[in-house]
Amino acid sequence: MSYAYLFKYIIIGDTGVGKSCLLLQFTDKRFQPVHDLTIGVEFGARMITIDGKQIKLQIWDTAGQEAFRSITRSYYRGAAGALLVYDITRRDTFNHLTTWLEDARQHSNSNMVIMLIGNKSDLEGRREVKREEGEAFAREHGLIFMETSAKTAANVEEAFINTAKEVYEKIQEGVFDINNEANGIKIGPQHSPTNPSLPSGGQGGMQGGGCC
Amino acid sequence: MEYFKSGLKSVLGAPQPGQQPSGADTVERLIQRVQTSTLLEDRRDACRALKALSKTYRLEVGAHGMDTLCYELVQDRNDSETIGYTLDALCNVLSPETFEEEEERGTDSVGGQFTEIFIKQSQNVTLVLEMLEEFEFHVRWPAVKLLSSMLAHRAREVQELVLTSPMGVSKLMDLLSDSREVIRNDALLLLISLTKGNANIQKIVAFENAFDRLFEVIASEGGLDGGIVVEDCLLLMYNLLRANPSNQNFFKEGSFIQKLTPMLQPGSEDGWAAQRAANCHALLQVLRTLVAPANPAQATSACQQIMRGSGLLGSLSDSLMASGVPADVLTETVCAVAEVMRGCGENQTFFSQVMAPSNPPRPALVVLLMSMVNEKQPLALRCAVLYCFQCFLHRNQDGQAQLAQTLLPATTEQVSGVTSGTLLCGGLFSPDTLTNWFSCVALSHSLVDNPGTKEQLLRVQLAPAEGHPGVHLLPQCLALLQQAQRPQTRLGLLQLLAQWLAHCSAAVGHLLSTPNAVAHLTAVVCDVSEEELVRGLSAFVLGLCVAFNDDAVVSFGRLALVQLINKRIGTEAFLDRVADVTRHEAYAKAAKHPQPTAATVADLLLDHEFCRLLKALENVVARAVAPKPEEVVEQVGSAQYKVLIRQQDEQLAQLSRQLSQVTVERDHLAAQVSQLAAQVAQLRDQNSVLKAAADEGGLQARVAELQQQVAKAAADQEDLLELMDDQEAKLTKYRNRLKQLGEKVEDDDEVEDEVAALTAQVVIN
Numbered sequence: 001m002s003y004a005y006l007f008k009y010i011i012i013g014d015t016g017v018g019k020s021c022l023l024l025q026f027t028d029k030r031f032q033p034v035h036d037l038t039i040g041v042e043f044g045a046r047m048i049t050i051d052g053k054q055i056k057l058q059i060w061d062t063a064g065q066e067a068f069r070s071i072t073r074s075y076y077r078g079a080a081g082a083l084l085v086y087d088i089t090r091r092d093t094f095n096h097l098t099t100w101l102e103d104a105r106q107h108s109n110s111n112m113v114i115m116l117i118g119n120k121s122d123l124e125g126r127r128e129v130k131r132e133e134g135e136a137f138a139r140e141h142g143l144i145f146m147e148t149s150a151k152t153a154a155n156v157e158e159a160f161i162n163t164a165k166e167v168y169e170k171i172q173e174g175v176f177d178i179n180n181e182a183n184g185i186k187i188g189p190q191h192s193p194t195n196p197s198l199p200s201g202g203q204g205g206m207q208g209g210g211c212c
Numbered sequence: 213m214e215y216f217k218s219g220l221k222s223v224l225g226a227p228q229p230g231q232q233p234s235g236a237d238t239v240e241r242l243i244q245r246v247q248t249s250t251l252l253e254d255r256r257d258a259c260r261a262l263k264a265l266s267k268t269y270r271l272e273v274g275a276h277g278m279d280t281l282c283y284e285l286v287q288d289r290n291d292s293e294t295i296g297y298t299l300d301a302l303c304n305v306l307s308p309e310t311f312e313e314e315e316e317r318g319t320d321s322v323g324g325q326f327t328e329i330f331i332k333q334s335q336n337v338t339l340v341l342e343m344l345e346e347f348e349f350h351v352r353w354p355a356v357k358l359l360s361s362m363l364a365h366r367a368r369e370v371q372e373l374v375l376t377s378p379m380g381v382s383k384l385m386d387l388l389s390d391s392r393e394v395i396r397n398d399a400l401l402l403l404i405s406l407t408k409g410n411a412n413i414q415k416i417v418a419f420e421n422a423f424d425r426l427f428e429v430i431a432s433e434g435g436l437d438g439g440i441v442v443e444d445c446l447l448l449m450y451n452l453l454r455a456n457p458s459n460q461n462f463f464k465e466g467s468f469i470q471k472l473t474p475m476l477q478p479g480s481e482d483g484w485a486a487q488r489a490a491n492c493h494a495l496l497q498v499l500r501t502l503v504a505p506a507n508p509a510q511a512t513s514a515c516q517q518i519m520r521g522s523g524l525l526g527s528l529s530d531s532l533m534a535s536g537v538p539a540d541v542l543t544e545t546v547c548a549v550a551e552v553m554r555g556c557g558e559n560q561t562f563f564s565q566v567m568a569p570s571n572p573p574r575p576a577l578v579v580l581l582m583s584m585v586n587e588k589q590p591l592a593l594r595c596a597v598l599y600c601f602q603c604f605l606h607r608n609q610d611g612q613a614q615l616a617q618t619l620l621p622a623t624t625e626q627v628s629g630v631t632s633g634t635l636l637c638g639g640l641f642s643p644d645t646l647t648n649w650f651s652c653v654a655l656s657h658s659l660v661d662n663p664g665t666k667e668q669l670l671r672v673q674l675a676p677a678e679g680h681p682g683v684h685l686l687p688q689c690l691a692l693l694q695q696a697q698r699p700q701t702r703l704g705l706l707q708l709l710a711q712w713l714a715h716c717s718a719a720v721g722h723l724l725s726t727p728n729a730v731a732h733l734t735a736v737v738c739d740v741s742e743e744e745l746v747r748g749l750s751a752f753v754l755g756l757c758v759a760f761n762d763d764a765v766v767s768f769g770r771l772a773l774v775q776l777i778n779k780r781i782g783t784e785a786f787l788d789r790v791a792d793v794t795r796h797e798a799y800a801k802a803a804k805h806p807q808p809t810a811a812t813v814a815d816l817l818l819d820h821e822f823c824r825l826l827k828a829l830e831n832v833v834a835r836a837v838a839p840k841p842e843e844v845v846e847q848v849g850s851a852q853y854k855v856l857i858r859q860q861d862e863q864l865a866q867l868s869r870q871l872s873q874v875t876v877e878r879d880h881l882a883a884q885v886s887q888l889a890a891q892v893a894q895l896r897d898q899n900s901v902l903k904a905a906a907d908e909g910g911l912q913a914r915v916a917e918l919q920q921q922v923a924k925a926a927a928d929q930e931d932l933l934e935l936m937d938d939q940e941a942k943l944t945k946y947r948n949r950l951k952q953l954g955e956k957v958e959d960d961d962e963v964e965d966e967v968a969a970l971t972a973q974v975v976i977n
Contacts (some may be wrong), residue, residue: 008419040412041419043458045465058465060419070376074416077382107378181421189467 004053007167008060008184009160010075012100013085014093015064018119021150022085023061026160031151038063040071048161050168054188057160069103076107080176080184081115081163086134088118088147089126094133101141109183111175113166115144117159122149239265239272243280252291259284259297266304267311274305274326282330285339292348299343299354306330308364327365331373337362338377345383349392356387356398363405371410381406381413385420388429393441396429400444407451414452418459422452423468435475436491443487446494453501457511460502464511469518472499476527478534489538496544499524503551505806516556525552525559529566533576539590546580546596547807554603554806560611563604574630577604581632584654585639585647591813598650599807601632602821605657606806612658616668619685637674637685640692645700646813648692652704653808653819656711660821666716686712686719687726694732699743700816706749707822710756714825717762724757724765730773734780737789745817748793751786752826755833774837783838790830799823 011019020035020042027044042061047054060079062072076082084100086093097116104114118134131147138145144162148155170176171185178185233241242265245258262281266273273281281298288294304311308323330336343355362370374380384406387399403422407414426445433442452459463469475495502515519525528549531537537545553559566576583589584597605611618633639651658665673682683691686709693705712719723729736742736750754777761770768776777786793799796818802808803823810816 041415041458043415043462043465045461056465058462060415070378071412071416073378074375074381075419077379078419078421181424 002054003047003056003188005168005171005178005188006056006058006186007080007164008058008078009081009083009163010072010079011059011061011083011085012072012104013064013083013117014087014090014096014100017064017085017087017090017093018150019064019083019085020061022083022117022119022148022156022159023059025150025153025156027059029153031153033151037065040068041075046160048164050161050165053168055164055168056188057164059160073103073107076104076112077109078182078184079108079112080167081113082108083115083117083159083163084143085117085119086129087120088129088131088134089120089123091128094118094129094137097137111170111183113144113163113170115146115159115163115166116141118145118147119150121147121154122152235265235269236272239269240276243277246277246280246284252288252294255284255288256291256294256297259294259301263297263301263304266301268313270305270311270314270322273301274322274329277301278305278326278329282333282336282339285336285343292346292351295343295346296348296350296354299340299351299358302330303354303358303361306358306361306365308361321365323361324365327362331362331366331369334373334376337370337373338380341374341377341380341383344387349395352387352390353392353395353398356395356402359384360398360402360405363402367405367408371406371413374406375410375412375416381416382420385417385422385425388422388425397441397444400429400441400448404444404448404451407448411456411458414456414459418452418462423449423463423466427468427471430475436488436495437485438491439487440490442491443494446491446498450494450498450501453498455501455506457508460507460511460515463502464515464518469499469502469515469524470522473522473524473527476524476531478531483536484538484541489541492541493544496541496548500544500548500551503554505551505554509555512554513556516552516554516559519552520556520559520562525549525562528552529563529576533566533568533579539593543590543593543596546593546600550596550600550603550807555607557608557610560604560608564611564614572629575632577601578630578632578635581635581654582630584650585635585642587642587644587647591646591810594646594650595808595810595816598654601654602657602806602808605660607661609662609664612660612662612665613668615658616665616672619672620668621673637672640689640705645698646816648696648701649704649816652701652708653822656708656819657821659708659711660825663716666712666719669712670718670722684722686722690723690726690729690732694728699746700814702746703749703817706746706753707819709753710749710822710825713753713756713760714829715760717760717764720757720760721762721764724761724768730754730757730768730776734776737781737786744792745796745798748789748791748796751781751789752793752829752833755786755790755837756829759829759832759836770836774839777837786837787834790826790833793818793826794830799826803827 011023013019015037020038021031023042023044024035025031027046038061040063044059044061046057046059048057049055060075062068062075082104084097084104086097088094101114104112116134116138118129118131134147135145137143144166146155146159146162148159150156167176167185171178176183176185178187239262242258242262246255246262249255249258259281262273262277281302284298285295288298306323306327310322337359340355340358343351346352346355359370374384384399384403388396388403390396390399403417407417426449430438430442430445433439433445436442453463472495499519503512503519505512528545532542532545532549549563553563564575564577567573568576568579570579580597580600584594584601586594605615615633615636618631619637636651636655639647640655642648642651655669659669669685672685674685674688675682689705689708693702693709696702696705709723713723733750733754737747737754739747754773757768758770758773758777761768761773763769777783781789798815798817802818802820806820808816808819
């Protein structure tokens, strides 16, 4: 149960691109062909190992519908990683990426790692967005890119784990301030420095709360 | 000063117009000043004055000044003092309280009406939320209070507005880290009302590390021994978790359950301050919401496992047995233990082994049941114990069997003293009707979905007094049913019987062979003066006797009972009586939640499990009692068919066993055959190869042999020819000699022939 780090993730993208299915495949290792529309936000969690360290991923799967946009925006600020998902069989979901990215960049902290994911790679026959286009978009905006299939589980593990690796590297480089929980990173209970909770440090964090 | 002025007015009466500016005029003038003054100082002074007047002239300030005050929030945003006054004034106007000094006491909902006006402009709410980011105390604090006032009046709308304003909830969450306790505490109250009934806000608050914050605050306030702030923290936690599976999952995954355990440790010193009791109550609510029966089963069982593993169930059991626990906390603890073990085998086993520190030591369960059958205990506690016992037996076949075991003769001799079984059976005979009811319902739970205990309890005998011959439990219940006057006792007994008879033909047989049983039930169903529920339940029990009748009792076979019901009660009337139960208020209440609750003793009538049984078997009973014509025919023969079907089943099973055996054999043989065929083919090949090899070798040898023979023969022939020539020469010589000697010589021809024959012989050879 113990972990060295805890990372908070969010999954964003248009409705129906398979965000909830990606999460289900990652946490429960199963695929549900018919999935209810996500209302607001749903939570999932799993433990992974990076560099020999246990890392707990807490993932918030958001609703893609426009109606929930203002709710889902509340989750950007406290996340360390984001999976931005589109559907390779629906060009419009790819076209909306710019809007999503702007939204994310505006509301999140600047260090948030964003992974671009082209989902439904098992439906090669109905492909509308070429892999090269996804790669180009990712290169242009400084994102990591991967094509996945929540159905066959192809690359699903990799998507979550590679994002975590990136966050982990940023911690090692000192880019993230790990004592500020608003970054979406927490140190495990027994891994914290001398004092586990910092009750008096709250004020500074609170004043600078609107850092974005 | 204003207060003094208004006090004067109320003493002297309203001032004459023209003499002195009225309050309303003053307010009007101040509002104008805020609108028109170019100097910040003037506007600030006017705002301060408006704030001072906003209690006394609440209506005027609200009605005329609302827009101005809102505008002021934008206009002088950088002057925290002015903003502070403005917010204070708005606070008073929107407040849910009624002020003493208020001049015109309007209706109660003045604040509500002004709130409605205020939030009509959604940017006003956003504006107030932005004010929260201001660190100045006299801005931030009234902003918190203003939001609280709005939520008190228009929770739903304000919740939606907070959700739609960017980072609204996040800003509120930051307040929990404010070092100024007043703000932190008011923010707690604000968050409690903000999160009530809104899952989306609850999730965002949880996402913003609310649980971490709250545990920090609780720890800094001294845990359960802390003040009301601890209770507020726990209430907020409860709001965040209640009926919110996503947050519950987050709570579990974040290992927060483990943080609850140490809080349950016994208090520091002497006993239970009122606040500790309230805090403990709130804590128990929090953990109960994680294992509520209404939650998804998978989530509940995961939490239950953690609660046992982390020692929480152990701590709960300990505090259950501790002395001096206030009654309401004890009651809640019993319910918490109940839900932590409900349907979870390991936890049920754990709890069955908890011993009370009594002398002699008794199982905690027995001690609890003793308070259930004790009429001096508070009603709420007795209900809680019943619930706890029900949860212990819920999907717990072992626990059910153990209870039945304590009543069977073999073990009663060994186990001296009180057992749960003897307590409950004793409760059946108690003069207290509620004790009867509790005992019946508790016993009935040992029978739920368990054919084994239904059979076992049929063997239980009760001895009313020492030396008397024992009476079986089921006839005893029927006897009690006929003697009892009060509906509560009878309803208890009828529910016990119903659980027993369902799906158990043996129990039906026992009931039908008890004298007067059917007659009594029929009479009750027909009796118009009886209670509706008693009639309905009696009808249902009778119906179960039809539905699970295996025609073992000849006089009350299925068909006979159906005819009896039709003749004595009337089928329609009979079914109406059963349907009456499901329309009863008590049924709706009991069916809703497994926990039995009651404000008064008389409220306890129906049990949750019984309601489920009734719902499940209502149609079965209806079909059994009022079969369609073609079904009657079927039913008559159904016993025969059942036997036939059973035989055919056995035959089928046997045949399929045989078939599978034969199949295996056949496969085996087929394998052998193919193996042999392969062998044969191989051998044949080998054979032909060998044969070919053998043929070739033999011929050559033979040819050589024959050639040798031929050569030998030729040589022989040559020798013979030579020999013959010699002989011929010799012959000729001898002949000539003989001739010379004058001897008569034999026929030449003869010799010639002899020679020819010899020659021929040689040639042949």
